[in-house]
Amino acid sequence: MKKLFSLTLALALALGLTACGPKEAPETETTPPAVETTPAAVESQAPESELGTNINLGLLNGPTGMGAAKLLADNEIGETVNHYTVTLGSDPANDILPKLNNGELDIAALPTNVAANLYNKTGKVQLLALNTLGVLHILENGDTVNSLADLNGKTLYAINQGTNTEYVLDYLLTQNGLDPDADVDIQWKTSEEVTSLMASGEIDLCMLPVPAATTVLMQNSDVRDAIDLSDAWTESGANGTFTMGCVVVRTEFAQENPQAVQDFLTEYEASINYIKDNPEEGAALIEQYGIVPKAAIAQAAIPQANMIFVAGQDMKSISSYYEVLFAADPESIGGSIPDDGFYYIAE
Template sequence: MNRTRMSALLLALALLTGLLAGCAPQNADPTSTPSAAPVIESAQPSAEPTVSADRPAVNLAMLSGPTGMGAAKLMADNTDGLTLNDYTVTVAAQPTDLTGKLTSGELDIAALPTNVAATLYNKTNGAIQMLALNTLGVLYILENGDSIQSIADLAGKTVYATGQGANPEYVLNYLLRANGLEPGVDVTIEWKATGEEVSALMLSGDADVAMLPVPAATSVLMQSSDIRAAIDLNDAWTQTGAEGTMTMGCVVVRTEFAQENPQAVENFLEEYADSIAYVRDNPDEAAALVVEAGIVPKEPIAKAAIPQANLVCITGSDMLSIQEYYQVLWDADPSSIGGSIPDDAFYYMP
């Protein structure tokens, strides 16, 4: 064999060896455990796990808007095959798109407004449990003008809003009554199906006052210099002397799934906590992931909204802090949380 053919053969063997090494499977690390702290404090997520092909399957659903934003990093990692669980992910616009699928078993874990979670728990005799609180207050009163400085200034106004039958309606009703105003009598409330409808009315000038959550409120403020954030409802809540913290979003799990798949639930809590920490602490990078996930439509809006979204990850016994908020909702309207304040079995505490 001449020197040229021998060199070519050696080169081919070297390339084949490199290819085989590059395709060799990586060892999984199944020993990871959930973070001990229930509230996320770390600025960066933990190192990306190495996973095997045998990952627990989880049907996961998030809502567009603030309650879904914290899952964006988890969703991106799942697409890349880097999560401990193998998630099939749904992003829905309304909680009603998810509640039936939870009770039927089509979904295992889902984000919901906290009042919807309590209602579903009560109506299904404990078929779901709360895994984590993920979003504090994100509601704002927006005004085309400068006449509103407090909730009391809403007297005689028409407020356009979205969120009827969920936290926004009950929070607004509570705050109005705490300020001596009766909803529908002293203040007219026009409920719309989506934030897009309310936003369009504000931007066209057909509405002067609106209540919107982040990121819809963020988008409106970015598009019009004539519209201002008149009231942060977190501040209004505190000013009324209401007990507890306005806590609007959470993640729930089917009780049966949690009992049969405790490792998958632990995996989710670890990965979700890391995801929320990443999104909250890296808004520039996370904004692109939020848009890719279909949670917010535009990257500049996502980037501006992340710091306003009050993202948290509160788990374990610390979730009991929401009971004071539930008490306020129950006092205002027992049906807002399904007729009763959930008992301790509602909270996932293995």
């Protein structure tokens, strides 16, 4: 097994580094006024005195942020119970973690391995909800790869070394009889580099998350979706559910504001369901708030983004997934499987 990187080197899982550079699109009557994002504060227009608790919310570009787009729109016009000041970024290590640690953020989206690592290292956060299942896809310009075993002897371009992405890939390659160090030449690059190289036809094989994978498929008709790693996870007989994204809450904030946390969960679940049930309108909001640069890409990506909402006792199902990451590299989740204190369970 190759040397894996610790949390401090982990960039966003596929979850936060998926989108290519944002491009502005014309406003339509169905989208709210433009706001700054990356990172920025998104403020409600209603007087704060008329709203509930202020929550400083950290979101990531890509799949983990997509489900919150309706929440941002409702917040902006003062239709949420809580008042949300939102920081939107692409890199959890730089945009999210420092602000969680110093108390600037109360609730934030993170890759699931980063959340466990932070809990084990500091004890300052708890898992509040799971929000994203697997979103990784292997794309090919050709027709030679139809299973992970077919990667033997090939060069695969990938992103997010040292995160869930690498650990899951290594695990699944091993489950399919391959040595990740010897049998596959894995070239780690940035999301922007891999997206550009694959879309232009300069490389033939890559692993990308949605919506970056969606972007490539839309830009290069010769590229096909060869393997969905969520399917590969199931087919390999892996334990647990491939779960890449979540939201966490600062433990101190949760203890002091239990009703605000419960209101957030209610509003966040409604937002996720709205985006999934209304992909066209949801995609417009996703573009408007800079979570994905183009509505067309967002709309195509929504069915593949595997957005979920799992809270309460059901979150503990992720423990089996953490066992897989722990076996790959204990430090990937902070040295141990999180104990029961990791899970926020409302009383």
